[in-house]
Amino acid sequence: MSDITNATAETAVRPFRVEVPQPELEELQRRIAATRWPTRELVADRSQGVQLAAIQELASYWATEYDWRRCEARLNAFPQFKTEIDGLDIHFIHVKSAHENALPLIMTHGWPGSIIELLETIGPLTDPATHGGRAEDAFHLVLPSIPGYGFSDEPTEVGWGPIRIGRAWEKLMQRLGYSRYVAQGGDVGSQVTDAMGRLGLDGLIGIHTNLLTPALGDADALSESPPTKEERAALDQLAKFHASGTGYFVEQATRPQTIGYAILDSPIALAAWMIDHDTDSYLKIARAFVDGQPSGNLTRANIVDNITLYWLTRTGASAARSYWEEGEENARAAGKAPTPASVPVGFTTFPGEIWRTPRSWVEKAYPNVIYFNEVDKGGHFAAWEEPELFSEEMRSAFRPLR
Numbered sequence: 001m002s003d004i005t006n007a008t009a010e011t012a013v014r015p016f017r018v019e020v021p022q023p024e025l026e027e028l029q030r031r032i033a034a035t036r037w038p039t040r041e042l043v044a045d046r047s048q049g050v051q052l053a054a055i056q057e058l059a060s061y062w063a064t065e066y067d068w069r070r071c072e073a074r075l076n077a078f079p080q081f082k083t084e085i086d087g088l089d090i091h092f093i094h095v096k097s098a099h100e101n102a103l104p105l106i107m108t109h110g111w112p113g114s115i116i117e118l119l120e121t122i123g124p125l126t127d128p129a130t131h132g133g134r135a136e137d138a139f140h141l142v143l144p145s146i147p148g149y150g151f152s153d154e155p156t157e158v159g160w161g162p163i164r165i166g167r168a169w170e171k172l173m174q175r176l177g178y179s180r181y182v183a184q185g186g187d188v189g190s191q192v193t194d195a196m197g198r199l200g201l202d203g204l205i206g207i208h209t210n211l212l213t214p215a216l217g218d219a220d221a222l223s224e225s226p227p228t229k230e231e232r233a234a235l236d237q238l239a240k241f242h243a244s245g246t247g248y249f250v251e252q253a254t255r256p257q258t259i260g261y262a263i264l265d266s267p268i269a270l271a272a273w274m275i276d277h278d279t280d281s282y283l284k285i286a287r288a289f290v291d292g293q294p295s296g297n298l299t300r301a302n303i304v305d306n307i308t309l310y311w312l313t314r315t316g317a318s319a320a321r322s323y324w325e326e327g328e329e330n331a332r333a334a335g336k337a338p339t340p341a342s343v344p345v346g347f348t349t350f351p352g353e354i355w356r357t358p359r360s361w362v363e364k365a366y367p368n369v370i371y372f373n374e375v376d377k378g379g380h381f382a383a384w385e386e387p388e389l390f391s392e393e394m395r396s397a398f399r400p401l402r
Contacts, residue, residue, distance in 0.1 A: 011175060016080040016091060016151065018072045020312050025068055028267055028311060032063045035268045046282060047244070050272040057289035058275070059268055061300050068312075071116075071305040078122065082151070083175060085168045091151035092144035094176065097126040099138035103402055104178040105394070106142040106169055110187020110211075110381070111252075111319055112274035114150045115143050116306040117384035120297050124391030131388060136402070137395040144172060146188065148318030150309055155318070161329035162188075166196040170204070179203050182398050186210045186382060188322055197341035197366075206370070208346035208397045210382050210390075212357045214338070214365040217330070222361040230358040237355035245278060245354070252323035260317025263310075270316050271307045280352035280379045296378070296385040346371035346397030350386075352379025371397040 037056070041048040075093075082089045093115060096102070105125065109117055124131035125139045145152040147160050147168075169192070173181050180203050185193035190211040197207040215222060219238050223231040251259050263270040275285045284295035285303055294300065310316050345366040349357045351374075359372045373393060378386040 010084050013081050013083045013175060016082045018075045018080070018151070020068065020072060024312060028308070029063060031267050032059055035059065035266065046279065046286075049247075050276045050282070051286065054275075054286040054290055055268065055272050058271055058300075058304070061289060062267070062271070062304050062307075066301065066304050066308070068305075068308050070301070071308065074119065074305075075115075078119075080151075083172065085171050085175075086164070088147050088153040088155065088168075090144055090147065090153070090168065090172060092142055092172065093122070094143075095122050095126050095141045097138040097140050099127075099135050101136070101402075102126070102138040102140045103398060104142065104173065104176075104181035105139040105398070106144065106173055106181060106183050107383070108144065108146065108165075108169070108183070108185035108189030108192045109149070110185070110189045111149075111322065112277060112306070112310070113187065113381060113384065114306055114309050115145055116302065116309055117381055118143050120387035121383050121391050121394075124388055125394060128391070128395060131391065133392065133395055137399060139394070139398075140178070142173065142176065142178075144169065146192070146319075146322065148322055149315055150313055154315065155321075158325065158328070160322070161325040162191040162195040163199065163329060165192045166199055166201070169196060170199075170201040173203060180205055182206045182208070182401060184208045184394060187380065188326075191326060194341070197343050197345060198339040200342050204343055206344040206346065206398060206401045207341070208348070208371070208394065210348050210350060210393075211353065211380070212347065212361055212365060215355070215357065215361055219361070222364045224360065228358065228360065230356070231360060234355045234358055234361065241278070241354050248273065248276060249323065252320040253327045254324070256317060256320035256324045259320055263316035263320075264314060267307075267311050270311055271304075273316070274307055274310065275303070278354045278380050280354075281381060284352075284379065284385070297387055298381070298385050302384070341366045341368070344368045344370040344401060348372075348382070348390075348393045348397070349374045350378035350380075350382045351376060352385075353382075354380060370400050373397075 040052045078093045082091050128137050129135045148154045183193045183196050190209040190213050193207050194213040263273050288294040288300050347362045363369050383390040
């Protein structure tokens, strides 16, 4: 089936190209140069937030070496489209494999990520034979931008939580002619993918995540009594995260509009807000700028590509609201037993994740776990940091469903 349908204007799938006017790039440079800097933090670690040395190195690179046109060309080298779903124009990359029996896969990015974090997986997933895999493990790949992120429309009404997004993805896959497909997500994408697995969507035959969304709600309920050694370690990691690592989460879940004013007005405020995520990711990003030592694919250029995408699309505030939407969705479901996932589930634990998810938690969260694996490298942004390893996990996880 062609990507470009001849249906109504509302259901048409239209080609899209990124073309940023030069004055917008010049204005970005002006604003970086006009930054008013705070004094240095009063501690030797990151406990007061993003360290001055790290953000100033990022700013220097952004202002003097970075080239958005390189990223723009990279995006435009892939087939990009927009289509209207539920009143919003949804942007997505759609790369079909040359392998006839490839399995359709829709992958959802997270925050503070975007489609940028998934680009390096396109080759390994659609053409595994040239990346150490087997042709029969190929995927047709769909990478949508969540509403309010990147080049997708910003919602103009409330209600665009993970469930509504999951239903929109069902419509997208149907519109592309896929009657049988799988889904994957990490971070915010894991919430969307988890919702998809519980909605009984037509055509969805399996999901994979690398962040256990149910553990964010009540990890104790997933543990034995008393907890096993692995569960106790995971509970301790989660407790530490809740105690000192959720500042961004709480602000975006309760006051996204407030932080929006700063991150829409100052590129350095946006950059600092975006890199102040979990400790493992922050330290890796900081090392890329301060020490010139990237972790896998978390290079200076790729990190700033992602930040610049948020800046140029003016989506810092609308993306932050996705956390508020999730909170509202969870509040409406409070006190109700969650609908069990109706499809097979795969899960991969990456060592640098906020917590190492035990297999026992995954099996309590989902009734039909067909794949579980612990790998030896990678963190919260696993597809971004370790795209080859991540792609190997996707092939293994979904192989039983082909």
